[in-house]
Amino acid sequence: MTFQFILFVMHVVSYIAIVCSAFIVSIIALPINCPSSSAEWCQTKEIAAACGVTKQCTSFVWKNIDNDRVNFTIYYETLCADCRQFIITQVWFAYQAIADIVNLTFIPYGNAHEVYRPETQLYQFYCQHGVDECYGNLIHTCVIAFYPDTRQHMPFIYCMDSTFGDIETVARQCAKNASIDFDKVANCTNSPMGNQLQHVYAVQTENTKPAQASVPFVTLNGNGTDEIQDMAQTNLIRLLCETYKGPNPPARCKKTL
Ligand SMILES: *[C@@H]1O[C@H](CO)[C@@H](O)[C@H](O)[C@H]1NC(C)=O
Ligand SMILES: *[C@@H]1O[C@H](CO)[C@@H](O)[C@H](O)[C@H]1NC(C)=O
Ligand SMILES: *[C@@H]1O[C@H](CO)[C@@H](O)[C@H](O)[C@H]1NC(C)=O
Ligand SMILES: *[C@@H]1O[C@H](CO)[C@@H](O)[C@H](O)[C@H]1NC(C)=O
Ligand SMILES: *[C@@H]1O[C@H](CO)[C@@H](O)[C@H](O)[C@H]1NC(C)=O
Numbered sequence: 019m020t021f022q023f024i025l026f027v028m029h030v031v032s033y034i035a036i037v038c039s040a041f042i043v044s045i046i047a048l049p050i051n052c053p054s055s056s057a058e059w060c061q062t063k064e065i066a067a068a069c070g071v072t073k074q075c076t077s078f079v080w081k082n083i084d085n086d087r088v089n090f091t092i093y094y095e096t097l098c099a100d101c102r103q104f105i106i107t108q109v110w111f112a113y114q115a116i117a118d119i120v121n122l123t124f125i126p127y128g129n130a131h132e133v134y135r136p137e138t139q140l141y142q143f144y145c146q147h148g149v150d151e152c153y154g155n156l157i158h159t160c161v162i163a164f165y166p167d168t169r170q171h172m173p174f175i176y177c178m179d180s181t182f183g184d185i186e187t188v189a190r191q192c193a194k195n196a197s198i199d200f201d202k203v204a205n206c207t208n209s210p211m212g213n214q215l216q217h218v219y220a221v222q223t224e225n226t227k228p229a230q231a232s233v234p235f236v237t238l239n240g241n242g243t244d245e246i247q248d249m250a251q252t253n254l255i256r257l258l259c260e261t262y263k264g265p266n267p268p269a270r271c272k273k274t275l
Pocket of ligand 3: 201202
């Protein structure tokens with residue numbers, strides 16, 4: 019056997035090994051194949067990952083969907099019965115059905131008012147339903163600050179709004195259920211930071227909600243007409259679907275329109 023022949027055999031063997039391992043890898047990865055047509059690459063997160071274009075899809079394709087999201091903002095206070103009812107029905111249903119096309123923002127303050135106390139350098143809040151409501155508003159404020167993703171704070175808000183009882187007891191239970199660290203939240207509610215965050219919502223509410231408007235008060239892409247209040251409380255999914263002008267409306271919207 020010549021030296022060249024041995025070299026040739028080794029070459030063939032390694033070639034076969036490479037082909038086999040590529041085959042095995044492709045079998046293991048079988049559920050996710052990168053389609054040949056690039057038009058399909060950003061269809062789902064799994065496909066994008068299989069094609070190695072997650073970054074490109076995120077910045078050029080999915081980002082557009084994010085920019086097209088309908089802005090929907092809810093001005094509410096924690097102990098108002100109509101607010102709770104609205105959040106645990108219309109808002110919760112919309113969140114579950116069409117979260118992808120909405121940018122949901124909660125502003126827990128409502129009809130409260132505030133007075134700055136120079137002696138403590140803190141704002142003092144007065145709430146329609148008393149000190150318990152102020153505490154509830156502050157808890158929601160801190161939860162939203164620490165868990166800004168709607169998928170984190172929406173289940174907590176839903177839980178609190180659908181559970182009656184002592185505010186702190188309910189908040190602790192709901193924090194546990196929604197994987198929220200209540201100690202962190204409690205620290206915030208006792209701190210100047212929590213006070214400041216609540217003040218920001220006070221200013222935002224005063225700048226947006228007409229003083230005489232009742233709560234819940236909502237804005238749709240910044241617009242809060244009477245017509246929008248009515249439509250939001252009657253069929254929020256339909257209102258959001260009709261307002262959404264971006265690509266790929268969710269299947270649920272086609273059913274509604
Ligand atoms: C969602 O709404 C918040 C508050 O209005 C805003 O700061 C943010 O830019 C919005 N995000 C998108 C993607 O529209
Ligand atoms: C927390 O979750 C448990 C189990 O899912 C449920 O039984 C309980 O009612 C929830 N508590 C609250 C306050 O929602
Ligand atoms: C809460 O604050 C205390 C005192 O400032 C600190 O020791 C503790 O680590 C904080 N807890 C959390 C969960 O942030
Ligand atoms: C939603 O709000 C964000 C931030 O204010 C804004 O950039 C975006 O254009 C708004 N979207 C719509 C559809 O109005
Ligand atoms: C608010 O909604 C009303 C009624 O739908 C519409 O006529 C008006 O143009 C909207 N205003 C803004 C600023 O979008």
